[in-house]
Amino acid sequence: MIGTSLKLLGIASLALGGAYAAEPAAEKSQAPTAATTTQAAQPGAAQDAAANAATPNDRGEYLARLSNCVACHSVPNAPAFTGGLKMMTPLGAIYATNITPDKETGIGNYTLEDFEKALRKGVAKDGHRLYPAMPYPSYAKISDEDVKALYDYFMKSVPAVKQATPPSEIPFPLNMRWPLAIWNVLFFDDKPYQAKKEHDAAWNRGAYIVQGMGHCGACHTPRGLAFNEKGYDESDSDYLVGASLDNWSAPNLTQAPNTGLGRWTQDEIMEFMKTGKNAHGSAFGTMIEVINNSSQFMTDEDQVAVASYLKSLKAQRETIAAPYQHDPQTAINLRSGKLDAAGATVYMQSCQSCHGADGKGYAPYLPPLAGNPSVLDADPSSLINITLNGSARIVVKGMPDSYRMPQFRVMLSDQKIAEVVTFMRTSWGNKSGTVTAAQVAKIRKETNPASDRVEVLRMK
């Protein structure tokens, strides 16, 4: 009996890894970042953008921003929180639900207790278990007070909209949800965040946001065999050491000096969370959803808290031994026409105009590639993906950024992309690994170019 249930659990849990793996972009007509909307092209969009660009005054609305509920529970061109975002899992698709207070199709009949159970324990009102694509293992850390503020916001300020959620496409018997109860016992601790006395208030606030509402670990912490996150706080050496999801690598956020945030100051981390850019790099891939819909809205105080918590994380899993140091020889070679390194010619023709012969870019508008932790990352999937497909727009305070990474999927073959990515990983003092054409071919097949449209999800 136990044997069967664990086996079922094993299969069912495969589905969980799909948490953020929105459906393979190849099947979509839109950008790889599924939760997007298009507002600049619409009349009146400027006003809407402005109304949505400020840090919310209402506490519950602010907490909903910090938790980024909108990124999953909304789709473009539909009212906020009406659900419908398709999330692919190896077993079939599931859909994020309507969480407006409509009594029939939404959460209008939820009491505060029901809401708390869904948010922190992963149990819906009718008792069925939610897949951890809903990040309740992180939300479990949210305090009683904040659960109540979120509940009041959803019940009183979000307009009720009748909109049925499509049923899950996971076939019987894999769609049986009871094995999730066992998963929960094995893999997660449903206690709200407990302040640590040895740390100050800012650190504790940062830990609370990063581990709980921000659910940063859902993308940045590697997953185990049952697709459980391998650790939910800093006491675990795997926590936030970087992970791959949906063909993007979310890098190491510990103080690892080369591939982590060891060289980023607290202010630089804040600048990144607020604007999506700093002297070290720019946001791209799925991190754009976090910047556009959530982190830019953080108060300065919360930005300080998050940055000081991240700065306190002990360096883990550094993959490059020697500290990064810029090597001027690459730029000397490139400028004197010495282009014998594989990828050097492509770099000069297609990349140098923006990222510089010295690889230093023109930060914060055009990011450096020299010494950039994303470029040094042992997992090259982000670099292949952004070179193939370009990047979606960062929108801060309602304003789309003016420079974008173009896509090269038509212009460059798998082999050429492998060479230019390898070139940037091994030039200017970068000491990371080589990339093969087969790695590029795989990501090419699974992804689509980023959309040109401006992407921010509205909450009102």
Ligand code: HEC
């Ligand atoms: C990473 C994506 C993601 C985020 C972020 C997210 N959710 Fe969910 N949520 C889901 C998915 C997917 C489901 C449906 C899971 C299932 O069917 O098992 C769900 C289900 C729910 C349910 C159960 C609804 C029902 O049908 O009974 C509630 C309530 C809910 N979410 C509220 C929230 C709130 C409030 C937030 C923000 C604090 C939030 N969610 C953030 C993905 C997300």
Ligand code: HEC
């Ligand atoms: C939906 C997945 C996702 C979530 C959730 C997420 N990130 Fe990210 N993050 C990424 C990806 C992918 C990258 C790599 C692209 C880039 O550099 O922007 C990234 C990059 C970053 C970087 C830049 C790292 C570097 O070395 O360039 C920082 C800092 C960061 N994330 C912080 C956070 C914090 C703090 C949270 C929680 C509030 C968070 N992220 C939540 C996906 C995510």
Ligand code: HEC
């Ligand atoms: C027109 C200017 C332009 C050109 C040409 C260009 N890039 Fe970019 N690149 C950008 C911008 C801008 C970003 C930051 C992401 C964004 O906002 O779109 C970026 C980001 C990147 C990143 C992610 C760096 C980070 O922030 O962590 C990589 C890797 C990259 N480019 C590689 C290349 C390669 C390889 C080429 C040539 C094949 C190239 N770029 C050509 C403008 C350019």
